[in-house]
Amino acid sequence: MYVKKISLKNYRNIERLDLELKNGVNIFYGQNAQGKTNLLESIYIGATGRSHRTHKDKELIKFGKDEAHIRLEVQKETIFDKIDIHLKNDSKKGIAINNIPISKLGELFGYLNVVIFSPEDLSLIKQGPQERRKFIDMELCQINNIYYYNLSQYYKVLKQRNSLLKKISKNISLKDTLFVWDSQLIDFGIKIIETRELFIQKLNSISKKIHQDITNNKEILEIKYKPSVTIEEFKEKLEKNIDKDILYATTSYGPHKDDVLFFINDVNARDFGSQGQQRTASLSAKLAEIQLIEEEKGILPVLLLDDVLSELDKDRQKFLIKNIKNLQVIITCTGVEDVLKNLEEKCNIFYVSDGKINTDIN
Numbered sequence: 014m015y016v017k018k019i020s021l022k023n024y025r026n027i028e029r030l031d032l033e034l035k036n037g038v039n040i041f042y043g044q045n046a047q048g049k050t051n052l053l054e055s056i057y058i059g060a061t062g063r064s065h066r067t068h069k070d071k072e073l074i075k076f077g078k079d080e081a082h083i084r085l086e087v088q089k090e091t092i093f094d095k096i097d098i099h100l101k102n103d104s105k106k107g108i109a110i111n112n113i114p115i116s117k118l119g120e121l122f123g124y125l126n127v128v129i130f131s132p133e134d135l136s137l138i139k140q141g142p143q144e145r146r147k148f149i150d151m152e153l154c155q156i157n158n159i160y161y162y163n164l165s166q167y168y169k170v171l172k173q174r175n176s177l178l179k180k181i182s183k184n185i186s187l188k189d190t191l192f193v194w195d196s197q198l199i200d201f202g203i204k205i206i207e208t209r210e211l212f213i214q215k216l217n218s219i220s221k222k223i224h225q226d227i228t229n230n231k232e233i234l235e236i237k238y239k240p241s242v243t244i245e246e247f248k249e250k251l252e253k254n255i256d257k258d259i260l261y262a263t264t265s266y267g268p269h270k271d272d273v274l275f276f277i278n279d280v281n282a283r284d285f286g287s288q289g290q291q292r293t294a295s296l297s298a299k300l301a302e303i304q305l306i307e308e309e310k311g312i313l314p315v316l317l318l319d320d321v322l323s324e325l326d327k328d329r330q331k332f333l334i335k336n337i338k339n340l341q342v343i344i345t346c347t348g349v350e351d352v353l354k355n356l357e358e359k360c361n362i363f364y365v366s367d368g369k370i371n372t373d374i375n
């Protein structure tokens with residue numbers, strides 16, 4: 014799968030863009046604050062309907078404009094799909110696939126699969142559990158539409174439950190109605206826990222091999238799912254913590270509190286890993302995601318590398334570039350030399366300056 018064409022209109026600092034991309038390596042280079050990440054972000058939105066940087070769609074529209082457009086043509090073997098995203102200042106965004114509007118975001122998933130790798134991802138292990146849940150969820154949603162549905166339903170129910178908890182603290186008679194939300198929370202929650210468990214098991218076995226390769230067999234990486242609550246104890250935990258939940262108007266147990274742990278040679282990398290070890294483990298996990306998508310969907314995703322090469326040492330750079338053959342890669346960087354040095358194949362190079370993109374070398 015690859016993005017064949019990208020068209021943008023009034024998207025962040027890019028007023029207008031019509032660009033053909035290569036099924037291989039595409040490099041966008043330029044100075045800071047020129048629009049490189051903006052371009053990459055627009056492709057990510059084409060895949061997931063959301064930005065990886067902000068929840069506010071309004072921020073994506075060029076200052077002073079009322080609307081923005083992202084149009085992508087995605088080639089998959091012999092077929093191609095058109096994805097249209099219409100961002101508006103005063104209403105919800107509109108999404109159309111092959112000119113047919115969709116009503117639910119979940120319908121977009123799967124038309125374009127991406128794996129994004131940015132400097133923030135390198136600190137995945139150091140960051141909070143929310144970031145690690147996002148890392149798992151964004152890939153799972155792209156490969157499993159039912160998961161996306163269960164996850165959004167779970168969060169809807171959670172919101173309702175938390176709002177009821179707040180009301181109960183003022184009117185205790187409402188406590189009797191809590192069971193309605195609890196049973197739904199458990200139903201959707203169990204499905205999420207089961208899917209995450211399986212996904213992390215697969216991710217673990219793939220990333221273990223990759224990590225051994227990167228570290229010349231010196232390190233064994235183990236990625237473990239740490240659910241906030243097991244399926245068996247979910248109901249009991251909710252019941253036991255009812256008073257505490259009412260007091261804080263928040264739900265203390267459930268998949269919204271899950272975490273993913275990274276162990277290197279049996280030691281928790283979050284607490285004891287060096288910065289280099291943590292970054293390498295993140296790299297292994299990201300590369301494993303690519304392979305996992307290929308195994309699950311039978312298709313290679315598009316890899317978005319946002320300024321990440323300069324953050325890696327020479328050996329890691331080489332390893333990364335060696336391992337991204339056969340798929341479309343979109344790289345942003347400030348200088349092309351390091352990237353070109355490690356690349357064997359021909360690539361597209363674009364120069365980005367003040368929201369304009371110029372073909373530099375072909």
Ligand SMILES: Nc1ncnc2c1ncn2[C@@H]1O[C@H](COP(=O)(O)OP(=O)(O)OP(=O)(O)O)[C@@H](O)[C@H]1O
Binds near residue numbers: 027044049072074
């Ligand atoms: N809604 C918007 N309208 C107009 N300009 C915007 C909007 N949002 C962001 N920008 C501008 O876009 C510019 C480019 O941002 P971007 O993150 O793409 O830079 P970059 O080329 O990736 O730089 P770096 O190398 O520092 O990562 C920034 O100067 C920012 O102010």
Ligand SMILES: [Mg+2]
Binds near residue numbers: 051
């Ligand atoms: Mg950037």
